Amino acid sequence: AQKVTQAQTEISVVEKEDVTLDCVYETRDTTYYLFWYKQPPSGELVFLIRRNSFDEQNEISGRYSWNFQKSTSSFNFTITASQVVDSAVYFCALSENYGGSQGNLIFGKGTKLSVKP
Amino acid sequence: ETGVTQSPTHLIKTRGQQVTLRCSSQSGHNTVSWYQQALGQGPQFIFQYYREEENGRGNFPPRFSGLQFPNYSSELNVNALELDDSALYLCATSGFRETQYFGPGTRLLVL
Numbered sequence: 001a002q003k004v005t006q007a008q009t010e011i012s013v014v015e016k017e018d019v020t021l022d023c024v025y026e027t028r029d030t031t032y033y034l035f036w037y038k039q040p041p042s043g044e045l046v047f048l049i050r051r052n053s054f055d056e057q058n059e060i061s062g063r064y065s066w067n068f069q070k071s072t073s074s075f076n077f078t079i080t081a082s083q084v085v086d087s088a089v090y091f092c093a094l095s096e097n098y099g100g101s102q103g104n105l106i107f108g109k110g111t112k113l114s115v116k117p
Numbered sequence: 118e119t120g121v122t123q124s125p126t127h128l129i130k131t132r133g134q135q136v137t138l139r140c141s142s143q144s145g146h147n148t149v150s151w152y153q154q155a156l157g158q159g160p161q162f163i164f165q166y167y168r169e170e171e172n173g174r175g176n177f178p179p180r181f182s183g184l185q186f187p188n189y190s191s192e193l194n195v196n197a198l199e200l201d202d203s204a205l206y207l208c209a210t211s212g213f214r215e216t217q218y219f220g221p222g223t224r225l226l227v228l
Contacts, residue, residue, distance in 0.1 A: 004159075037219070043205055044119075045160070045219035091159055104150060104173055105209075105217060107159030 002027045004094050006108035013082050014116050021077045021111045023092030029053075034068065034075045035093040035105065045091070051075065082115045089113070119143055121210050121220035129226045135196045138223045140208030142189040148172070148213050149191040151183060154205040154222075166191055167213055203227045 003026040013019045025034065036048040049059065051068050059066050063080045079086055089112045093105040120143035130136050140149055148167045152160035162175035166185035180196040189210070195202055203226050209217035 035216075042221065043207075043224070044221040045207060045209075047119075047216060047218055050216050093159075104162040104165055104175070105152075105160070106162070109157075109159050 002094055002096060002106050004092050004106055004108035006092055006111050008111045009109070010112045010114070012114045012116065015084060016081050018078060018080050019082050019113065021090050021113065023075045023077065023108060025073050025075065025092070025094045027094060027096065029096050033095045035095070036066065036077050037091045037093060039089045039091060039110070041088070084115050084117055087113060087115045119218040119220065121208060121218055123208050123220040123223050125223060126221065127224045129228065130198050131228050132198055132200060134198050135194065136198060136225060138193045138206050138225070140191045140193070140210070140220055142191070142210040143218055146210035146212055147189050148211045149185055149189065150209045150211070150217055151191070151193050152207040152209065154207060156204070160207055163193070198227045200227050
């Protein structure tokens, strides 16, 4: 069965601190996709990144970076120099492969990040 | 913003009633997926529509049903509402099996 675990329910940091959000997944598929979404208090899920299982290169986008390790089934997300606007719930998600593209999303329970000034 | 819109934004219903939620797709997207998000939980997949046909369904009873229209907009219908149906309902649109982009959601409260 497919499963996503985000063990950190809530994290609180002070502005400018670095913070890492953990994500561990389970799947029997050899081809799959991993995602991170951000959910601010307004409720809308904002897409941050998609990775397929064959692409283990780490990615950096501004203050955001992602570390994908198939050996440990992890896809961790780091925010460098956090800001108050980063406060939100962050979801890691997994989708199974259908002929080379993604199917429905399986979400973790989310990590609530609070960044205090 | 994604261009995905949902209506209404909030809704209050009583047990046993029926509700219809609506979603308009982002331009160029032909697939719509619906998710239910209970308070403090991650979204749970309800079903997906592609070219007006159901293309996958999660573990939800038949009283959850949907439609997709030729312009790719969609409806989620829930019959015989139960208290546990209170949740945020999220619609996501995409190209077929591509990255899903979410709307702002509809908050449903069942009393």
